[in-house]
Amino acid sequence: MIGQKIILLDEVDSTNNYTAKLLNEGKMAHGTVILAEKQTAGRGQRGSLWHSASGKQFTCSVYTATAFLSVERYWYLNLAVALAVRETIQAFILEKAVIKWPNDILVNDKKIAGILIETQWNSGNIMGAIIGVGINLQRESDLSSSCSLVDFTDNNPEILEMARQLSSLLELQFERLRSGNWNEILQDYHAMLWKKDVLMDARIENDWEEGYIRGIDGIGNLLFEVNGEERSFGLKEIAFAY
Structure with a gap:
């Protein structure tokens, strides 16, 4: 079950790197969450960097066993993860959070969260995925293209609380993936897709x-x-x- 084990670190270069290291050492089980107070060299889509100061960002990685997904259906993992992260953020704010394709989360057209999924292969077969998630808790810069939770609520959640919320929602999405509810996942993604039909x-x-x-x-x-x-x-x- 996702989130049954949560490892909290004071500081790490990248939660995805740390997860990959434990995985290579045979110390990583499905659903384990690596959570960091501070991340110094996190990575985002297209090679972008994601730095996080203590208390400013929520940064975590989740290892998931995905061998049950065929190569043809594997792209649904991205949809499921984006839906779970979006719903996690929505649980703490009133403003509507949406998904900018493929998996950025926006509020009022500004980025509040990013996702990086790194596929794990074994002899040409997909065996698992390291899901990296970064959510802005407090604003660190004056970038007009970004926002944070404190822009929309005075209730800044504890990172463990957010990790448990995200884990629960990821588990629900993985149940849908295992059950093959492809149309339902796609419909939900389309319903939350940024600027659709605009x-x-x-x-x-x-x-x-x-x-x-x-x-x-x-x-x-x-x-x-x-x-x-x-x-x-x-x-x-x-x-x-x-």
Whole structure:
């Protein structure tokens, strides 16, 4: 069960790195949560860095055994994790949290959380995933593209409380993955997808195009409609301004 074991560290370079180290040493079981008060060299999507000062960010990694997922269905893991992180944040604020494809969490068009999923392979087979989660608890910078929980609530949760909340919601999502509730997961993701069906600008091949996010396709790519044509885009093929 996810969250049955939580390891709390004072400081670590990266919770994902620490989890991978324990996994390589054979000391990591499914559902173990690595939680850090301070992270000095965390990593995000596209190689970005995620530093966290003590009490400013919630940073954790969760090891999950995912061998039950086929390669064809593996992209649903990203959807399930994004839904769990979004709902974790929603439990503490009134403003609506949404998912910016593929898995950033935004509130009022500003990033409040990020997710990094690192797949673990063995002899060409997917065996597990290290799920890294970073949530802004307090604002560390004046970046207009980011926000934190304290921007929306005076009740700043303890990191252990948040870890237990996230673990519970991840466990519920994993039950849906194991049961093969693909349509239900996809529908929930679409319901929380940032700017879905709203006219907006996107950068495609170094040009800005006006169109609509319509959802995601059967392999997890983003569907974006331009000039009445619905097109599929991978992670580095389309970009938006927050």
